[in-house]
Structures are given as structure tokens and as C-alpha cells.
Amino acid sequence: MKDFIRIASGQGYWGDRFDAPIDQVREGKVDYLVMDYLAEVTMSIMQKQKSRDPNLGYATDFITLLNTLLPLLVEKNVTLITNAGGVNPVGCMLAIREIAENLALNGLKIAAVYGDDILNQIDSLIASGNDLRNMETEADLSLIRKQVSSANVYFGARPVVDALQKGAQVIVTGRVTDTGITLAPMIHEFGWAWDDWDKLAAGIIGGHINECGAQSSGGNFFAGWKDVAKMERIGFPIVEAYPDGHLVITKHESLGGLVSEQTVKEQLLYELGNPEEYITPDCIADFTSIQLKQEAENRVRVFGIKGKPDTPFYKVSISYFDGYTCIGQLTYSWPEALQKAQKADEIIRKRLQYLGLEFDEIHTEFLGYNACGGDTAPAIADPNEVVLHMGVRGKSYRDLNKFSREVIPLVLTGPPTVTGFGGGRPKVREVIAYWPALLKKDTVEAKVLSIEVI
């Protein structure tokens, strides 16, 4: 057994800094690279792509990245785990094989983890008594059944451990939790039991620290952002995991960033609910048990973690079409910028009334004045400029489109000194809403398929 393993975060979300994963592999020793690509809205976009072309439905720019990344992974013997497979992990695996063949990376083992996509099983699941009601509102799925565009179970570390045990060096999954992809290598390397709750919880917390990329290593750091070195090449976090279940959070020395108790604390609290009940498919982690200790520069020890047994349910993420939004912006200059922007808001609202347009919501904010603070922002006297930010939401594309045409005309018909309309008419966007539900674990099965490049 290894004394410890180093699991590097390469990406916090789809669209994160593109060269971070390359730096993570090139700039020092790591054993695993984990990359998170998926959000609720991503699954819906990928389903749409797959419905147009059955070979698609995964993160295509991940495939582009592999041209550079894959030879490095092989050279440095680093294993990659990512949920870039989206709604077509097997298709993604085949695309990777093609790249590996072109690069003559013979012997490379690639695995796909799938079975999480239950879009085509919704009706049979409901018929067999799994009602998939909204776990927050208790509403019945029939309310939005016709609008559903994707439905995925969140798998945990288990199927990823299976893939690792098959010897895969590149593992692409569908909807596996962001935490599970960091936990899996620890279980694989250290042979932790599936009921060793404290250790599993430690791995999950390592995953939580890794899952948002540089947010734990100096990015978005409230307490001391001015002290963070070289943010233009910020070092993403590395979780150094030990067999006894303690972790050290660190980063490559050659890169920028900062790992301190404060940077780690901020990330621990990110998107946290009840800290004693951080529920994952693998276990329940207790964030009130975490102890931190800065043991050297850019090295924070994380220890003392407690966990509890997992629940009998998987969380399911269902996305559905829910109308449209359109947000327009206009910039008003001093003097009386706020008053001008307020007048423009009034005029547009009167126009919408005059045209007989009705929306589910009309919402106005004044950027530079109160958009960040709302009621908590103190008044300021006469700002240099104010951006009118006005949005509408509704079910009729036609009506939203009419709203879109009402913003720019204000430039010549409304209050003076207005600019910032270079983007033209604001875009009407589809709303993909999110429906969280629970599903008994024994109703779905994770599958692993692996291939070798020859």
C-alpha cells in the first residue's frame, strides 16, 4: 500500500480555466486528476445534443483538451477521473479511444461508468411505485412530466472504484457526485471498507475541498485576496490522502495561489446545508467534526472527521423546460444616473402595459447602486453611472420576444446620456428548471464498461 496518494483537482466546473489540469499534471507529482463538468442545466443541454446526434451528449471540449492532456497522463502515470461523460459516457469513452489511437497510446485502459441516466425509465419507475415527487416541495412529478428534458441518478464512489479495479487509467462517468470522484481513489488504494464511515466521510470532505477548483486554494478568497500570489496561474488544490483517513490540502509550489486554514474554511462552508448531515450516496459526513491545522506553508492538515451510514436513497436530478426569461441592460451616466434609470424602468413597464403583455415576473435592479446589496445597501448620493437591469419571465416566447424589442428604443426615446447597448436586443432564453427527487438505491444499477487501446 502507498504511504499516501495525491489527488489533484483539475476543474471546478465546465468552463473553468482550461490549462489548470495540464498544470496539475506537469508541475509536480500527483497520482490522480479529478475534473467536474456537470451541473443540472448541463445535463439538459447534453440531452438535447444527444437527441440531435446519438454519438454526442458529453463535454466535447474535454475531448479537445485530451490531445494535450492524455500524453502527459501516460508519461507521468496519472489516473484521470471525470464526469465529463454527461449523458453519453460510453460515447465519450469511444471518442477518447480515437484520440488515444491517434496518439499511439497503446495499452491505455479507458472505462465508462453509466446507468445513471433514467430519462427513458421515468414512466416505468412511477408505475412500479417510485413517485419521484419533488423532495423539497412534495409536488407530484405529473405536474411537469411532459416538460422533462433530463433525469439522472447521482451515483457515488462505488462504480468508480469498480472501474479503478479493472485497471482503467481514464474513467469517464455520467452523473457521479463531485465528491465521489475524489473519494474513489482512496478506497481503491487503501482498501477502506464500505462501512468505515469515518474514513469515507474524510474522503467526501476531501472531495468537497477539491470540487470547486481554486476556491479552496486562494480563488474567491474573502479574508485575504490581496495576499494570494500569482492568481494568473493559480495552483488548483491537491488532496493528499493517508490510509488512516487524514488529509493534507496543498498545491504545487511552482504555481500561484494560497492554501491556508482560512481558504479551506471558506470552501468547507460553500453550498453547505446542515453541517452535521452532509448527505452523499456513500455516507453522511459531519462537518462539525473537521479539525484543521496549518502544518507548513500551503499545507493544511484535515483530521478528526466523523461519518455516519448512507441513506437507502439516491438523489435524482430532473431538469425540465419551464418557460423563458429575457434580461435587458442600459447604462445611464451622471448626472442623476439613478433617476434616469428609474425613469427608463417606468417607461418600459408602461410600454408593456400598453402593449398588453403580461409576465409571471418583472424584475428591476440598478447595477452600481443596489444589485449586489438589495435592501442591505446604503443609499449613495449621485453615482457616476447606473446600469438598468430589467428582466421578465413568462411562458410565451412571442411575448418575451416583444419585451426584447422594447429595451433598445429607450436610447432615442427616453432619458438622456444612455449607452452600453452595443450587444443589441437582449436574448430570450429557455428556462431549464430543476426538480430534485429521491429513488431507492436498489431500483437502479451502475454499470462499468472498459476497453483497452490496441
Added chain:
Amino acid sequence: MKKVQLLKLAHARSGDKGDTANVGVIALKPEYYDIIKKELTAERVKKHFGKNVKGKVERFELPNIAALNFLLHNALGGGGTLTLKHDAQGKVVSANILRIEIDVPDDLIIE
């Protein structure tokens, strides 16, 4: 007692879960934690945010890292892709909570 803005006593990070914003408030020094815990009640936070938070405010304690975690329900205009708010994911709620002024003992040394 003297009034001190939380910005001098704590740092924070916020994010979203649907229409709920979460904000973690972390004491800058361990000795600030008890006074923050006493003063920064769920009621106080709810009052501070006013109309910005339509639902209830829940508070959780993490004494191990000298932090409090707040859940601000119905605070993001529907949340996710539904919202028309500029701060759609509650990213700057962290800054707003630190505007709150709390009473601290006169002899508490603040850097």
C-alpha cells in the same frame, strides 16, 4: 459595549442550493467566535436582509472552525435558471451579511 461591523470580525462565503442561499460566516480570530455566535442570531440576519429574503433563516453552528452557517430560504428570486436577479447564485450574499453591526465588549481588541 461598542458597535463593530462584522467585516472587522469575520470573513464569509456564500452560494446557492436552488432558491436557498447559504452563507458561512467565519470568525477572523477564534476569540471573536463567541460574541458573533451570541449576536448574529437567525432573527438578526433575517431582519438585516429584509425583502431580499422571503422565507425563513436557519442557523447552524460549527465551533470546530469558529463558523456559523446560515440558510436563507426563498432568497434568490426562484433560483437557478429561473431567477431574474443579477446575483443569480447568491455569490455576494457573503459581503452583504458582513455589513451588520454588532455589540461587542469595550475591551475586545480588534485589529
